[in-house]
Amino acid sequence: MQPLIELQDLTHAYTDAENNQVLALQKLNLQIEQGEFLAVIGANGCGKSTLAKHLNALLLPTGGKCLVNGMDTQDESHLWDIRQTVGMVFQNPDNQIVAAVVEEDVAFGLENIGVPHAEIRPRVETALKAVDMSAYALHAPHLLSGGQKQRVAIAGVVALEPRCIVMDEPTAMLDPLGRKEIMATVKKLQREKQITFVYITHYMNEAMQADRVIVMDHGQIVMQGKPAEVFSRVAELQTLHLEAPLAATVAADLRHAGLSLPRDIITNEELAAALCR
Amino acid sequence: MSIRLEHVDFIYMQGTPYEKQALSDVSLTINKGEFVAVIGHTGSGKSTMVQHLNGLLQPSKGKVFIEDVDLAGKAPNIKACKQKVGMVFQYPEHQIFAETVFEDIAFGPRNKGMSEAEVEQQVHEAMDFVGLDYETYAKRSPFQLSGGQMRRVAIAGVVAMKPDYLILDEPSAGLDPGAKEAIFERIMKLYQARKIAIILVTHSMEEAARYANRILVLSKSRILMDGTPREIFLHHRDELRQASLDIPQTVQLVELLRQGGLKLPEGLLTEPAVVAAIKKVRGLH
Ligand SMILES: Nc1ncnc2c1ncn2[C@@H]1O[C@H](COP(=O)(O)OP(=O)(O)OP(=O)(O)O)[C@@H](O)[C@H]1O
Ligand SMILES: Nc1ncnc2c1ncn2[C@@H]1O[C@H](COP(=O)(O)OP(=O)(O)O)[C@@H](O)[C@H]1O
Ligand SMILES: [Mg+2]
Ligand SMILES: [Mg+2]
Numbered sequence: 001m002q003p004l005i006e007l008q009d010l011t012h013a014y015t016d017a018e019n020n021q022v023l024a025l026q027k028l029n030l031q032i033e034q035g036e037f038l039a040v041i042g043a044n045g046c047g048k049s050t051l052a053k054h055l056n057a058l059l060l061p062t063g064g065k066c067l068v069n070g071m072d073t074q075d076e077s078h079l080w081d082i083r084q085t086v087g088m089v090f091q092n093p094d095n096q097i098v099a100a101v102v103e104e105d106v107a108f109g110l111e112n113i114g115v116p117h118a119e120i121r122p123r124v125e126t127a128l129k130a131v132d133m134s135a136y137a138l139h140a141p142h143l144l145s146g147g148q149k150q151r152v153a154i155a156g157v158v159a160l161e162p163r164c165i166v167m168d169e170p171t172a173m174l175d176p177l178g179r180k181e182i183m184a185t186v187k188k189l190q191r192e193k194q195i196t197f198v199y200i201t202h203y204m205n206e207a208m209q210a211d212r213v214i215v216m217d218h219g220q221i222v223m224q225g226k227p228a229e230v231f232s233r234v235a236e237l238q239t240l241h242l243e244a245p246l247a248a249t250v251a252a253d254l255r256h257a258g259l260s261l262p263r264d265i266i267t268n269e270e271l272a273a274a275l276c277r
Numbered sequence: 278m279s280i281r282l283e284h285v286d287f288i289y290m291q292g293t294p295y296e297k298q299a300l301s302d303v304s305l306t307i308n309k310g311e312f313v314a315v316i317g318h319t320g321s322g323k324s325t326m327v328q329h330l331n332g333l334l335q336p337s338k339g340k341v342f343i344e345d346v347d348l349a350g351k352a353p354n355i356k357a358c359k360q361k362v363g364m365v366f367q368y369p370e371h372q373i374f375a376e377t378v379f380e381d382i383a384f385g386p387r388n389k390g391m392s393e394a395e396v397e398q399q400v401h402e403a404m405d406f407v408g409l410d411y412e413t414y415a416k417r418s419p420f421q422l423s424g425g426q427m428r429r430v431a432i433a434g435v436v437a438m439k440p441d442y443l444i445l446d447e448p449s450a451g452l453d454p455g456a457k458e459a460i461f462e463r464i465m466k467l468y469q470a471r472k473i474a475i476i477l478v479t480h481s482m483e484e485a486a487r488y489a490n491r492i493l494v495l496s497k498s499r500i501l502m503d504g505t506p507r508e509i510f511l512h513h514r515d516e517l518r519q520a521s522l523d524i525p526q527t528v529q530l531v532e533l534l535r536q537g538g539l540k541l542p543e544g545l546l547t548e549p550a551v552v553a554a555i556k557k558v559r560g561l562h
Contacts (some may be wrong), residue, residue: 017421257562259487
């Protein structure tokens with residue numbers, strides 16, 4: 001199967017206020033498969049948000065190529081199709097909500113792209129159901145919790161029926177319950193609607209739940225693999241300003257003290273299983 | 278030396294259909310030398326509460342005192358009192374305004390009437406504090422930075438003012454784990470060296486457990502609990518879950534290990550303590 005998104009030597013240089021070049025992506029190569037849940041982690045300023053903005057042509061490459069479902073983002077005639085294929089969700093739920101009633105907010109994007117009226121209602125209902133927010137269709141968004149607001153924002157994107165949703169730190173502003181709700185929503189949409197997710201986060205516990213993790217540094221991918229492969233490399237992660245999940249760190253400390261434990265422990269359950277045998 | 282709230286109510290957009298009570302009968306004293314973590318679900322009133330601590334919001338009912346000066350009174354030193362409180366806002370873009378990172382951080386020190394050489398020194402120190410390289414970033418526009426870099430500029434600007442009460446409203450949102458660790462280490466040093474008060478609003482139970490010596494739990498505009506990390510995290514797990522919160526990862530791990538039969542003592546809260554306890558029961562060093 002053709003990958004949904006393909007980055008070939010993708011390079012992005014910003015020009016700052018003083019006309020200096022800031023190299024944010026350097027010849028980055030990546031294929032994102034249909035239906036996968038890909039987590040992107042890396043230090044502040046390593047280029048994650050810049051990468052995200054290329055995936056629906058909010059930014060265009062200054063070098064290399066970004067292909068979305070085979071369409072080159074440089075080719076303006078594809079802009080519409082690319083934006084239909086890849087939706088975005090950002091960090092701050094309050095900045096993403098536009099209407100005074102939840103269902104109107106979800107319908108907003110559909111109206112914007114000229115979806116016929118008769119089609120709007122069923123699509124809004126389906127989208128709200130998909131994020132478990134049907135009960136709130138007639139509520140005022142500003143009275144919802146952060147996690148609920150963020151799910152409304154996701155519903156607004158889901159209603160557009162994209163193949164892929166890019167999320168840039170969607171849980172950074174949420175309480176622990178809200179973070180769990182978003183994780184559950186992502187997995188549900190991946191499972192039930194086969195939506196591909198590119199999920200940027202500084203929470204290692206979230207990245208751990210992805211199918212694949214890529215680690216970025218200075219505009220390049222420096223590690224990638226299944227969560228157990230990436231997160232068991234405790235010392236390397238630290239040099240990249242990241243951390244391993246608690247269980248992996250504790251396991252590493254215990255190994256260091258002479259205990260023999262399996263290499264790929266990353267969850268509390270796995271550590272408990274190994275220690276309590 | 279304290280900040281005190283007495284029976285504070287706060288209502289947004291009072292008298293309109295959008296009226297929203299964000300604080301209900303909140304009474305509280307925060308003393309210098311305390312490290313207070315404020316936790317609570319989104320919308321529980323955390324940001325509203327901390328904005329009362331420096332007089333940015335005035336209570337709809339009740340009183341606020343900084344070092345016994347009533348902020349609604351007529352004392353001549355009200356402004357000076359407010360200046361003892363430094364606040365890093367939840368959304369850094371709300372407090373960044375200058376054309377360069379240098380100018381942004383220099384604003385506070387300049388306002389205090391320091392000489393240009395002193396100002397530069399302060400900016401250097403503050404950038405170092407948050408791990409932003411001076412040569413690379415001082416002349417950059419703060420609006421052309423990544424989210425985490427912008428957050429660091431906001432923290433640096435407030436640290437440079439050397440407040441006696443430092444309020445941090447979700448400061449680690451958007452920071453990478455390395456930066457979080459490094460900045461908190463510096464904050465702890467500052468806290469211990471200058472015996473200031475730190476008020477940390479956070480959604481990270483791990484941060485609250487690790488750094489604070491007192492935890493305030495807000496829920497639905499009220500103070501639900503006020504106690505030490507041990508009291509809150511070891512004995513109130515159900516109430517925390519009901520308030521959309523959780524117990525720290527460390528406490529969850531210890532629970533699993535004890536259920537699995539490992540004879541760990543009660544009361545373990547931090548990662549080093551957990552590691553040490555496991556080593557002990559396994560006879561490792
Ligand atoms: N508009 C801009 N103009 C100039 N440079 C920029 C601009 N936006 C970002 N940069 C720079 O590009 C680099 C990558 O930024 P990006 O926002 O992609 O980082 P990030 O990985 O998302 O970081 P964070 O974890 O802090 O969100 C950084 O060095 C940043 O300073
Ligand atoms: N500027 C505002 N106008 C109207 N309502 C607001 C405003 N700011 C906050 N609120 C409301 O007040 C309540 C408390 O908000 P806030 O203090 O920001 O909570 P927290 O910081 O705990 O997430 C929420 O219901 C929120 O929607
Ligand atoms: Mg970013
Ligand atoms: Mg807040």
